[in-house]
Amino acid sequence: MAKTLLDLVKECDSFPYFEDNAEYYLSHLKNYHAFKVNGCDAVLGYLPNTIVEKFHWIENDWQVDATSRTVTLMAAPGATPKARTEIMSRLLAEAVRRQTFEVLNGWRHEMYPIYGPGGEFLLEMERSASPLFGITTYGVHMTGYVEDEQGIKFWVARRSKTKQTFPNMLDNTAAGGMSTGEHPYACAIREAAEEASIPESVFAERAKSTGVVTYFYIRDARAGGETGLLQPEVEYIYDVQLDASHVIKPCDSEVEDFRLWTLDEVKESLKRGEWKPNCATVMIDFFIRHGILTAENEKDYMEIVARIHRRLPFPTATYN
Structure with a gap:
């Protein structure tokens, strides 16, 4: 059965909400x-x-x-x-x-x-x-894309089959976690070079910081290791519009390959549930920001927008 965009968001933002059912929420916290x-x-x-x-x-x-x-x-x-x-x-x-x-x-x-x-x-x-x-962690995700008179295409990564977490699932063009003291922009430059062979000069010229996505994920078997662990996250998002002549290639063992997919191909792969949960959420965020997903064409628009910008129950830091 095809997954809706709200289904995909709920997979990523899977911790219950007090506002939905206070009794269940308080019972769950036990x-x-x-x-x-x-x-x-x-x-x-x-x-x-x-x-x-x-x-x-x-x-x-x-x-x-x-x-x-x-x-x-x-x-x-x-x-x-x-x-x-x-x-x-x-x-x-x-x-x-x-x-x-x-x-x-x-x-x-x-x-x-x-x-x-x-x-x-x-x-x-x-x-x-x-x-x-279950602490709050921080990372960056970036979407590399090409846009011309024929429409928009996305550079989609396939995670390595041997990767410990979410093996063989689809991923954003580049992504990674932020270590202590690391700034989102510096992390994004590093990950773009390490995972997608995007030089710092190209990233600096073409990347745009476009906000954050937040969610509260309950890890399932795909994440590797024990299930039921909690993963509240703050992801800083970058769009990287590339020239059609710029070909993305894997630069380390974490990525199996890249493919340049049309919007329809990305949508179909989302429906099939092929994406790592938070990467699906980042793609949905891209659709919202670029007017592809709107209140006029998606009945669950308001809930989708709210759940990919969740207020987390733990202290968070900002990076200036």
């Missing part, structure tokens, strides 16, 4: 422990109860309260980000040693930031572990 840092009142993420049970919590480093369903990193109030990070790193190193979580088999040696209210940098953690804590 499946999680809130992640907190000593001295900071904000909730920074959600860990599934099943994940909390599997961790070997290090005494004095962590406080786990089953009654309030909280997991608190117990650095001294006002501790440095480095001190908090060391506590997190000890916990994850022990989990790796014990082979506790499948998701950690994809250890990336990349650090993701965790922010408190007002964008305060609290600590950082290994990228592959971030879904275990």
Whole structure:
């Protein structure tokens, strides 16, 4: 059965909404422990109860309260980000040693930031572990396209068959996660070169920053590792209009190939559910911004627009 655009958005923004059913939402939250840092009142993420049970919590480093369903990193109030990070790193190193979580088999040696209210940098953690804590993560996605008198065509990537996450699914032209201290534009330049062989000079001339997409994803089997982990994300979006003569080619092992597809070909592949969930959402965002998807031709337009710009329940940072 063909998937609607709203179906695709719901796959990506899959965490329930309080406004839809308050009783169900509050009941659903009982499946999680809130992640907190000593001295900071904000909730920074959600860990599934099943994940909390599997961790070997290090005494004095962590406080786990089953009654309030909280997991608190117990650095001294006002501790440095480095001190908090060391506590997190000890916990994850022990989990790796014990082979506790499948998701950690994809250890990336990349650090993701965790922010408190007002964008305060609290600590950082290994990228592959971030879904275990359900923290907000940040990334960039870009859509390379060609437009002429015959219409618009998109450079669509096919993910590698051996990739740990979402193997063989369709992807945006280039995308990637933002490490601690990395700016969206710098990340986009790096990913464009690494994944799509787009030189920095071409990106600088032709790329346009077009906003952000936000969603709250519950990981399924396609994501690799444990299912049911939470992945709230902020994705900075770039459009890159290229010359027809500019051919996109894979530059690393993460991309199987690229194909230049018409709008109709992209739409049909979306209906077949061939796209990585957040990449489908980025394409839908492109359709909205370019007047391809409108309130006049899509009955679910308002809900689609709202759900790809979700207000996340955790503190977030902005990048100026």
